[in-house]
Amino acid sequence: MVSQSTHDERETRRTAPNRGARTALLAVATVAAALGARLLDPVARVDRTVVRRIWDLPDAWEASWRALVTLGSLAAVLPAVLALWVTTQRIGAGVRLGLAALLARATTHVLKVVLDQPRPNLGTGRVPRELVDDPGWPSSHAAIAFAMAAVAARVLGRRWSVLLYAIAALVALGRVYLGVHFVSDVVAGGGIGMLCGVATRERR
Numbered sequence: 001m002v003s004q005s006t007h008d009e010r011e012t013r014r015t016a017p018n019r020g021a022r023t024a025l026l027a028v029a030t031v032a033a034a035l036g037a038r039l040l041d042p043v044a045r046v047d048r049t050v051v052r053r054i055w056d057l058p059d060a061w062e063a064s065w066r067a068l069v070t071l072g073s074l075a076a077v078l079p080a081v082l083a084l085w086v087t088t089q090r091i092g093a094g095v096r097l098g099l100a101a102l103l104a105r106a107t108t109h110v111l112k113v114v115l116d117q118p119r120p121n122l123g124t125g126r127v128p129r130e131l132v133d134d135p136g137w138p139s140s141h142a143a144i145a146f147a148m149a150a151v152a153a154r155v156l157g158r159r160w161s162v163l164l165y166a167i168a169a170l171v172a173l174g175r176v177y178l179g180v181h182f183v184s185d186v187v188a189g190g191g192i193g194m195l196c197g198v199a200t201r202e203r204r
Contacts, residue, residue, distance in 0.1 A: 051182050074105060100148065100150065141189065142171060150194050
């Protein structure tokens with residue numbers, strides 16, 4: 001007789017590819033919707049209004065947000081790789097996380113160059129001078145954060161998923177708060193990150 005745990009494991013393996021496909025389709029739809037939000041004027045006006053409202057949040061939070069958004073930078077990738085490797089004792093898990101993050105960074109860089117969509121023009125203050133004229137769509141920080149979250153959540157399980165995706169979402173929100181991205185930028189970045197995470201994570 002097949003034990004319940006064995007049955008559950010087989011069921012998980014059977015349904016995992018379908019979940020991955022659904023996640024990928026949802027991510028593609030999210031990226032497409034975010035691009036439409038940048039290119040369609042009525043929606044773009046809403047995007048600009050939301051950014052302005054977030055920009056008006058207290059400056060006292062700036063230091064905290066700047067620290068938080070570093071979790072979506074390339075500098076955070078190696079520590080994340082090592083942390084996942086040590087936690088799981090599986091070097092492959094760390095390698096896949098690193099590959100997902102690098103793929104997310106490369107994909108967003110290419111799209112920024114090709115589409116050349118501007119960043120918010122909110123004046124000086126929180127926005128680093130060197131970013132003012134750089135393309136903004138999609139957000140690399142959001143993509144990297146969600147790519148790493150997707151891989152780590154797959155490895156660590158549901159108990160960690162909420163925390164991992166919450167951190168990625170806060171990284172994305174932080175980029176809007178700092179005035180370097182529209183909401184559509186970080187939504188697109190999140191979708192691209194999820195795609196990269198699905199593409200590189202371990203198949204069960």
